[in-house]
Amino acid sequence: MTSALALPAARARLLDLIKELAVVRGKVTLSSGAEADYYIDLRRITLHHEASRLVGQVMLALIDDAGLDGFEAAGGLTMGADPVGTAVMHAAGDAGRPIDSFVVRKAQKSYGMGRQVEGPEVRGRRVIALEDTSTTGGSALTAVEALRKAGADVVAVAVIVDRNTGAKERIEQEAGLPYLYAFGKDELGLD
Template identity: 70%
Template structure:
């Protein structure tokens, strides 16, 4: 994983970390913003995301049948992992969790292959409090899935780990904010909450 991880870290630092004053949707201000959609939807970085996230899960000895999370931050992460597994000849499905079921059609909250009775890992690009991923975990459990762990690309160290582990789940992260060279300024930004007004 070393080469892929190192290159991905470089791409995140170069591409996703936006310096400058940013007003977040909460109203708080930050000196930087981490936009991981610039990574998970990037032609070079996305395949690396799949490889390092899959290696992260493998490193804990987990063998999920499927991966996914709350739309939309988790969607490209899960898709990247699906393709990385396929390249290795391994079966791994992906799924998308809506905040609530659709009011028409099949009225599904979880899109993709069925998760009932299957082992899954809930994924995200980054997390602040863990609220979004726990919404996904609750939906997965309600639909009969066995949630093995939560895995994230960048851990912001702002309480998500504690919340996830309090639910009895393993919390796996590829990178910490320290590895990204980010300081502990007040209310530092992250890609799961869009900035309301960037002042870059």
């Protein structure tokens, strides 16, 4: 097992990997419907053998530094948030902390247990809604709504990369939650 890097080294290495592997230049249409001259494909990071461990370490430190270290579970809207939640869960486990992960479906199941939030029960628990990156905040807000409906106490939204396109302001205004991000698009050289 590889030991964790010191946080400054972990942040620097993760930033290098994001720039190298996840930033794709060219015209693209984002999930929000907006067009951009680049795409940040963070699944190339969150599912990467080295980067995923760094994601967990950096995101856990980001949440803790915001004073939210009493949270009990982390996850978000499938599919972008799934590996982020798993990375946070594993980083917490490596630190001896029992933090669960969960997956929020886009819609409630119409069969089985009829759940929209899958995994360990979130009712009555302090949770963080995660996302890999956010443009409008729509995916995170969908997750927050489902989590609140499931009885969770959502304490923040945290993303790996903020595109600086209004997600922070929208989430803070509409959900009344702190919005945390590990990296801004300026750090990726995308200004």
